[in-house]
Amino acid sequence: MPRRKQYKISASQTAIYDAIVAELQQNPELTDYDMDTIEISVKKKITPRIQDIDSAIANLKRYIAINMEHIQTINGEMIVTKKDIALMLKISRPTLDKWIRDEFITPVQSSVLSDTKIYPPDQILEQLQNKKNKK
Numbered sequence: 034m035p036r037r038k039q040y041k042i043s044a045s046q047t048a049i050y051d052a053i054v055a056e057l058q059q060n061p062e063l064t065d066y067d068m069d070t071i072e073i074s075v076k077k078k079i080t081p082r083i084q085d086i087d088s089a090i091a092n093l094k095r096y097i098a099i100n101m102e103h104i105q106t107i108n109g110e111m112i113v114t115k116k117d118i119a120l121m122l123k124i125s126r127p128t129l130d131k132w133i134r135d136e137f138i139t140p141v142q143s144s145v146l147s148d149t150k151i152y153p154p155d156q157i158l159e160q161l162q163n164k165k166n167k168k
Contacts, residue, residue: 037076044071081135086165089122093158096121104154107145111153118152137164 044050054068083089097104105112113121118138119129132138138160140150 037079039074039076041072041074044073045069047073081131081137083132083137083161083164086161089124090158090161090165092123093121093154093161097154097158110143110145111151111155112143112146112149113152113154115152118154118157121154122157137161 044053047053050071053071057063057066057068057071104117115126115129119126122129124132129138133140138152138157140152141156143149143151
């Protein structure tokens with residue numbers, strides 16, 4: 034993954050330079066630092082995306098078609114953990130955690146097991162297809 038673009042300017046070029054220096058000089062750890070070298074940097078925002086959403090959807094559909102009877106069900110609710118859904122999608126757990134953090138996938142609170150988040154394959158498939166259609 035390429036690095037994010039970064040824009041830098043010298044703080045001395047800003048109208049608030051004196052206030053920045055005054056604030057930093059109050060910190061005793063910075064007494065030996067050169068305040069003329071203060072820079073302000075801003076990194077370009079990255080829009081999160083799924084690199085190969087078609088592959089993830091195909092993997093999940095294939096898994097559901099072949100292994101539906103092996104998915105643990107309690108009182109009609111499919112109990113699928115993070116580990117299970119990562120296996121079904123053929124992605125790593127860190128990738129799954131990133132997708133959850135970026136809200137591509139949203140877990141559901143189990144109605145059968147208290148304090149347990151589950152990942153029903155049919156709902157995950159729907160979420161991924163909705164994300165694909167929004168592109």
